[in-house]
Amino acid sequence: MDILAGLAEGFAVALTPLNLGLLIAGCFFGTLVGALPGIGPINGVAILLPLAYSLGLPAESALILLAGVYYGAEYGGRISSILLNVPGDASAVITTIDGYPMAKNGEAGRALALSALASFVGGTAALVMMTVFAPFLGRVAIGFGPADYVALMVFAFSCLATLVGARPLKTIIGVVIGLMLATIGIDSATGVMRFTMGIPNLFDGMEFLIVVIGLFAISEALLLLESWTPVASTIKAQRDNVRARVREIVGYRWTMARSAVIGFFVGVLPGTGASIASAVAYGVEKRMAQGDDAMFGKGDPRGLIAPETANNAAAAGAMVPMLTLGIPGSGTTAILLGALLLFNVTPGPLMFEQRPEVAWGLIASMYMGNIALLVLNLPLVGIFARLLSIDTAYLVPLVVMLTFVGVFSLYGATFDLVLMLILGFFGYLLRKLGFSLAPVILGLVLGALLESNLRRALSISAGDWSILFETPAAIVFWIAAAAVAASPLLMRARRRKAA
Amino acid sequence: MSAATLWDRAFGAVLLGVAGVYAVDAWNIHVPFQYEPLGPTAFPLLLAAVLATTGVLLVARPDPVHWFTRRDQAFRVAAGAVVMGVYAALFVPLGFMISTALMTFAMARLFGLPAIKAAIYGVVLAVVGYFGIAEALGLNVPFGDIFRS
Structure with missing residues (x-):
């Protein structure tokens, strides 16, 4: 389908009153969860997902809502980074480097306005790239066979292991745990039970929602309990002359252009996401400014604009492999993929043809969502700043209540609540031991896909494993996976040589 | 061997145990009829092998873990x-x-x-x-x- 025709159809879907309302609600909620330290986009999406599911929303409406939370959080994360020096979510860590010094210099309003505009430019530029690239990538991927998918997923895990978390070993363990959780339940090819331990509630497999909510939301509540200290914080909300900031940010157009492109492509790579994109963009900007970089770390607007442009661009970029290949690039997009599967939409190359209302409706809604977020984050930024001073004592019971309601409303089973808590305690343990949870979710979401493609490939070849290395696409993915996995070793060798 | 690294070692050992139980469980899956070469046991056995290997590596090279400061x-x-x-x-x-x-x-x-x-x-x-x-x-x-x- 023609891109413009697809977009037009998408806007027709996204502009219905229900979807528009959900979009604005999602963006508002997303900014909020992004701004509140401790509750990131993953938790926001995880908490809303069962509610959206139980409410019986159509697939495209649910996705519009959840995606709004996802990219809205990239806007919100900067607010607490700038005002409190506490990143609201992982991808806003870099924003603290120059954002907080600006606020300390009495320029909090300027920093908030500039970063909101940068977020808008980054998000929208990445959306344009997404609109052009996603259907193209989808057309390429239509020729992929099972062996290509196996190689692609190995490539994704390889990126993940190298780039995410403290240690590749722990990331691999996380992925394997996720893959093992995915094998629980009836094997769809033969109908036999696997690893159900005789528990009827597990015959249909581990419910994705329960795993996500348990691992993320419950463990987060425990972490908040751990880190709580009796300190009251005071935050001043500041607004600024928006028109002057619009004029000012035009002066940083090349910074934004560079950061948007970097952010988008880092986001597209599987396993990487907004956190890495913002760090890379910051590093590039600092190097570009060589000779004129004395202010970096002390409140240079470029050091604020680059990461904020990049993390919003990456959020959109990470949606591309999720939508076109069915391979998510990050923890949150893995949950969005799980959401699509729950609604019986199989993401992949055919989605743009078979379910255009979902694919294009989502993309169109993201254009409008960025505008809504700009409005929420420029004139209304004071509301979010004030909400930052909400006591955790009010927040955590609300979150716990919502997780219980969400999980219980699925099947009305106490067993699910207990399972959620067990997974939550397990998630807390993993995080204390230095594991990231995103690989576990990625493994869980991709487990069935990986296994079925592997089995299908070997069925085609009658058990000959060499089929995995036969097509050009598969060979490219295997080489890329090996290169990525070897890159830390090469870097270390080069550093040793240089030293 | 310091106390701080004990947690990772213990966890690695648990993973090794889980891999073993999981592998035995996978081995015992009985398939009445099967049309494909791999079947429902091969992939789990592969996972168990990877988990066992990584578990051993974690026992061999643990990170220090600090639980609580207060x-x-x-x-x-x-x-x-x-x-x-x-x-x-x-x-x-x-x-x-x-x-x-x-x-x-x-x-x-x-x-x-x-x-x-x-x-x-x-x-x-x-x-x-x-x-x-x-x-x-x-x-x-x-x-x-x-x-x-």
Whole structure:
């Protein structure tokens, strides 16, 4: 389908009153969860997902809502980074480097306005790239066979292991745990039970929602309990002359252009996401400014604009492999993929043809969502700043209540609540031991896909494993996976040589 | 061998054990008929092998893990876990409203909210939550077994 025709159809879907309302609600909620330290986009999406599911929303409406939370959080994360020096979510860590010094210099309003505009430019530029690239990538991927998918997923895990978390070993363990959780339940090819331990509630497999909510939301509540200290914080909300900031940010157009492109492509790579994109963009900007970089770390607007442009661009970029290949690039997009599967939409190359209302409706809604977020984050930024001073004592019971309601409303089973808590305690343990949870979710979401493609490939070849290395696409993915996995070793060798 | 690295070593050992149990379980899957070369056991066996290998590597090269710097942290985490466990146990018997009020009170107290405020918040959240979720959104939340008899 023609891109413009697809977009037009998408806007027709996204502009219905229900979807528009959900979009604005999602963006508002997303900014909020992004701004509140401790509750990131993953938790926001995880908490809303069962509610959206139980409410019986159509697939495209649910996705519009959840995606709004996802990219809205990239806007919100900067607010607490700038005002409190506490990143609201992982991808806003870099924003603290120059954002907080600006606020300390009495320029909090300027920093908030500039970063909101940068977020808008980054998000929208990445959306344009997404609109052009996603259907193209989808057309390429239509020729992929099972062996290509196996190689692609190995490539994704390889990126993940190298780039995410403290240690590749722990990331691999996380992925394997996720893959093992995915094998629980009836094997769809033969109908036999696997690893159900005789528990009827597990015959249909581990419910994705329960795993996500348990691992993320419950463990987060425990972490908040751990880190709580009796300190009251005071935050001043500041607004600024928006028109002057619009004029000012035009002066940083090349910074934004560079950061948007970097952010988008880092986001597209599987396993990487907004956190890495913002760090890379910051590093590039600092190097570009060589000779004129004395202010970096002390409140240079470029050091604020680059990461904020990049993390919003990456959020959109990470949606591309999720939508076109069915391979998510990050923890949150893995949950969005799980959401699509729950609604019986199989993401992949055919989605743009078979379910255009979902694919294009989502993309169109993201254009409008960025505008809504700009409005929420420029004139209304004071509301979010004030909400930052909400006591955790009010927040955590609300979150716990919502997780219980969400999980219980699925099947009305106490067993699910207990399972959620067990997974939550397990998630807390993993995080204390230095594991990231995103690989576990990625493994869980991709487990069935990986296994079925592997089995299908070997069925085609009658058990000959060499089929995995036969097509050009598969060979490219295997080489890329090996290169990525070897890159830390090469870097270390080069550093040793240089030293 | 320091105490800090003991946790990773122990976890690696547990992973090794899990891999073993999982592999035995996979091995014992009985398939009545099968049309494909791999079947339902091969992929799990592959996973078990990877998990066992990584478990051994973790035992061999653990990271230091630091649990808590202050004792009250351990207390709050344990207490929070108990509160959530009790909430799960009471959710159906006592119903959403009473169990939520109790959970909210206890949880808010753990975050240092004064008792009166915590009690008020518990009641408000329970009532507003119930009518918001059960009535407005029409979701399935338990009304409470004790009110039915």
